[in-house]
Amino acid sequence: MGTLWSNCISKLESELPPQQFNTWIRPLQAVESGSELRLLAPNRFVLDWVKEHFVSRIEEALSQQRLEPTPSVVLEIGSKAQEFTTSANALGNKAQKSRTNVPNNLNTAFTFDNFVEGKSNQLARAASIQVAENVGRAYNPLFLYGGVGLGKTHLMHAIGNIIIEINPVANIVYLHSERFVSDMVKALQHNAINAFKEYYRTVDALLIDDIQFFAGKERSQEEFFHTFNTLLENKHQVVLTCDRYPKEIKGLEERLKSRFGWGLPVAIEPPDLETRVAILMSKAQQVGVALSPEVAFFIGKRIRSNIRELEGALRRVIANAHFTGKPITPDFAKEALRDLIALQDRLINIENIQKTVAEYYKIRVSDLLSNKRTRSVTRPRQMAMAFSKELTNHSLPEIGQMFGGKDHTTVLHACRKIHELLESDSKLSEDYSNLFRILSN
Amino acid sequence: MALQLSLQLELNPDQSFEQYHTGRNCEAVAALRRCAAGSGEKTVFLWSEPGLGKTHLLNACCRDAGQCGRRASYLPMRAVSRYGPEVLDELAGLPLVCIDDIQAIAGQADWEQALFRLFNQVQDYRHHLIVAAPVPPGALAIALADLKTRLAGGLTLKLQPLDDSGKLAALTLRAKNLGFELTPQVGHFLLSRYPRDLPSLWQLLERLDRATLAAKRRLTVPFLKKYLDEMS
Numbered sequence: 009m010g011t012l013w014s015n016c017i018s019k020l021e022s023e024l025p026p027q028q029f030n031t032w033i034r035p036l037q038a039v040e041s042g043s044e045l046r047l048l049a050p051n052r053f054v055l056d057w058v059k060e061h062f063v064s065r066i067e068e069a070l071s072q073q074r075l076e077p078t079p080s081v082v083l084e085i086g087s088k089a090q091e092f093t094t095s096a097n098a099l100g101n102k103a104q105k106s107r108t109n110v111p112n113n114l115n116t117a118f119t120f121d122n123f124v125e126g127k128s129n130q131l132a133r134a135a136s137i138q139v140a141e142n143v144g145r146a147y148n149p150l151f152l153y154g155g156v157g158l159g160k161t162h163l164m165h166a167i168g169n170i171i172i173e174i175n176p177v178a179n180i181v182y183l184h185s186e187r188f189v190s191d192m193v194k195a196l197q198h199n200a201i202n203a204f205k206e207y208y209r210t211v212d213a214l215l216i217d218d219i220q221f222f223a224g225k226e227r228s229q230e231e232f233f234h235t236f237n238t239l240l241e242n243k244h245q246v247v248l249t250c251d252r253y254p255k256e257i258k259g260l261e262e263r264l265k266s267r268f269g270w271g272l273p274v275a276i277e278p279p280d281l282e283t284r285v286a287i288l289m290s291k292a293q294q295v296g297v298a299l300s301p302e303v304a305f306f307i308g309k310r311i312r313s314n315i316r317e318l319e320g321a322l323r324r325v326i327a328n329a330h331f332t333g334k335p336i337t338p339d340f341a342k343e344a345l346r347d348l349i350a351l352q353d354r355l356i357n358i359e360n361i362q363k364t365v366a367e368y369y370k371i372r373v374s375d376l377l378s379n380k381r382t383r384s385v386t387r388p389r390q391m392a393m394a395f396s397k398e399l400t401n402h403s404l405p406e407i408g409q410m411f412g413g414k415d416h417t418t419v420l421h422a423c424r425k426i427h428e429l430l431e432s433d434s435k436l437s438e439d440y441s442n443l444f445r446i447l448s449n
Numbered sequence: 450m451a452l453q454l455s456l457q458l459e460l461n462p463d464q465s466f467e468q469y470h471t472g473r474n475c476e477a478v479a480a481l482r483r484c485a486a487g488s489g490e491k492t493v494f495l496w497s498e499p500g501l502g503k504t505h506l507l508n509a510c511c512r513d514a515g516q517c518g519r520r521a522s523y524l525p526m527r528a529v530s531r532y533g534p535e536v537l538d539e540l541a542g543l544p545l546v547c548i549d550d551i552q553a554i555a556g557q558a559d560w561e562q563a564l565f566r567l568f569n570q571v572q573d574y575r576h577h578l579i580v581a582a583p584v585p586p587g588a589l590a591i592a593l594a595d596l597k598t599r600l601a602g603g604l605t606l607k608l609q610p611l612d613d614s615g616k617l618a619a620l621t622l623r624a625k626n627l628g629f630e631l632t633p634q635v636g637h638f639l640l641s642r643y644p645r646d647l648p649s650l651w652q653l654l655e656r657l658d659r660a661t662l663a664a665k666r667r668l669t670v671p672f673l674k675k676y677l678d679e680m681s
Contacts (some may be wrong), residue, residue: 187566
């Protein structure tokens with residue numbers, strides 16, 4: 009930053025309330041050239057606001073520097089050192105330039121080696137390795153689906169990283185579906201849609217995350233449909249992730265849903281306790297922290313919803329330990345996570361589980377607490393009991409008590425029955441997944 | 450003596466780390482300072498009951514970032530939510546983005562998606578994002594699970610409330626920042642006779658600043674008594 013703008017900044021900072029300064033002036037970037045001070049705003053909103061409210065103050069601050077002639081202020085949208093090129097920007101000169109110059113957005117920290125395998129994700133991991141080692145020839149597209157924070161993005165990056173390892177000049181693009189949409193909009197605005205099409209239709213592997221965000225965006229779906237077909241025809245790899253099975257995505261064209269199912273759709277389920285513990289141990293090891301199995305079990309038992317929240321809890325514990333210099337014991341972890349645990353206990357309790365399960369099966373909570381033994385009531389009751397055991401720390405007698413004074417052996421039977429049916433009854437298994445998702449979020 | 454009217458100037462207390470009474474929040478402040486300097490955790494979620502200085506700290510982060518030559522943006526969602534989510538466009542290109550009062554847009558699908566997009570872009574750039582709210586991520590009424598879990602996946606920091614001696618120290622520091630002296634006697638008097646939550650105390654302090662300026666008097670217990678009597 010030149011001295012001209014630094015002087016202006018110092019003056020404005022002393023005059024404006026900090027919040028206004030940090031909202032409008034701090035994001036500006038200055039380019040000083042001769043008699044001109046070009047100020048680059050990150051977006052139209054900042055630009056318009058600065059133009060309307062601050063440009064005269066900036067000019068005044070400039071005039072006080074007694075330069076002859078006083079530099080003029082030019083406001084524009086932009087950034088002088090774009091650390092990260094949007095694909096739309098990279099499109100124009102794509103034809104001339106080597107593709108390897110274009111960033112692929114892959115995060116090298118996500119590998120198969122540090123992806124912890126468990127019952128819930130082993131199929132997805134195996135399929136991903138197959139795809140990475142046999143680009144365009146194994147499963148195409150590979151469609152990874154499951155709830156939020158279960159490791160879909162990790163697998164996607166791991167696939168990309170292996171492809172690059174095997175073939176360092178491979179053209180791979182990883183991006184979030186939202187970015188595909190926004191890049192397409194930019195390409196349309198800049199009359200670069202042909203370059204956009206060419207760019208995406210000629211990659212060796214296209215990895216698109218969270219395609220559920222295509223829902224309702226018809227123009228993007230149309231463009232993606234053609235990109236998808238071209239890539240598949242040319243035996244280039246497509247990997248997609250989504251929070252649900254293709255057929256369940258509302259607002260997505262039928263032809264896309266059907267094509268997404270052509271290759272291999274593979275589910276990732278929430279990790280069981282053992283996998284959660286293994287994930288915690290692995291994550292801790294990656295940052296050089298020795299986590300005892302007791303602590304990992306403690307955290308894994310309390311945070312059940314998804315891996316992202318598990319990581320958040322681990323971060324909290326490690327940061328606290330680093331700061332205080334104390335060893336990480338189960339008691340220490342309990343204290344560090346006190347607020348998180350208290351919140352979870354408030355959000356997930358037996359009453360809440362009963363209410364959610366009753367609503368899901370369209371029965372009354374009083375039915376769950378009754379002694380009725382019809383199937384339409386028994387199964388939901390068993391489901392609610394199983395969730396009460398899985399998601400709360402109440403004892404079996406306490407759970408029985410909360411279900412209209414049932415015996416603890418009834419609760420035990422319910423839990424066993426549900427776990428047995430999860431293996432054999434796909435409808436019940438789907439209900440369980442849906443309820444788990446509702447209760448954990 | 451007729452009271453001289455003081456000019457209704459906007460008070461601009463310095464919102465720097467130096468002007469923040471750290472109290473029991475050393476860990477949170479240290480983590481935020483690292484974040485502002487471009488190291489430490491990439492995503493931080495800061496929460497606490499209102500009045501403990503989240504806004505102050507977010508602005509202090511922007512200021513520190515600026516001093517290190519890093520551009521930053523402070524976005525108070527309560528104020529900017531009346532405009533469109535386009536407010537967030539391309540902000541991820543800035544090395545530090547601070548989002549205050551995220552709860553103000555919770556439940557608004559277009560804002561949640563725009564924030565989700567911002568979050569992903571910040572990660573692509575390997576930049577820093579600090580989000581503040583009065584509740585932890587899990588208690589936010591955010592409908593987009595993808596966004597909510599991402600907020601919970603970073604480092605969550607809670608600001609701890611101040612006890613009375615902490616409040617006294619914070620009041621003294623704030624008064625000094627506004628340019629007047631607050632003696633321990635005046636501080637104790639305030640804490641024993643006035644609502645002790647920090648937002649009420651800050652407001653009173655600013656009113657006292659104006660009143661002492663108008664009366665050209667130092668802030669003493671008798672002055673305070675008289676002022677509070679007149680107010681009531």
